[in-house]
Amino acid sequence: MQSRNKIFDDLSQIMTNAMGVAQGAREEAETAMKGLMDRWLADRDFVTREEFDAVRAMAQKASEENKALKARLDKLEAGTKG
Numbered sequence: 001m002q003s004r005n006k007i008f009d010d011l012s013q014i015m016t017n018a019m020g021v022a023q024g025a026r027e028e029a030e031t032a033m034k035g036l037m038d039r040w041l042a043d044r045d046f047v048t049r050e051e052f053d054a055v056r057a058m059a060q061k062a063s064e065e066n067k068a069l070k071a072r073l074d075k076l077e078a079g080t081k082g
Contacts, residue, residue, distance in 0.1 A: 047055075
């Protein structure tokens, strides 16, 4: 009976160690994948959200200025024709 418990204890210890190794391998694989993705993204010409928002605001302001200038030009042209 004592040897049977020893076998179960040894088997339990082996399984516990295997789970620890598997957990370590998973964490290492996650870290490696994250590093790979970070390097891949850094090599691309993606813009940050802040850069995108800044350019969008500039484009919106330019569009509004163009509309105002067009209205002013239309008014000036209408005045010279009349």
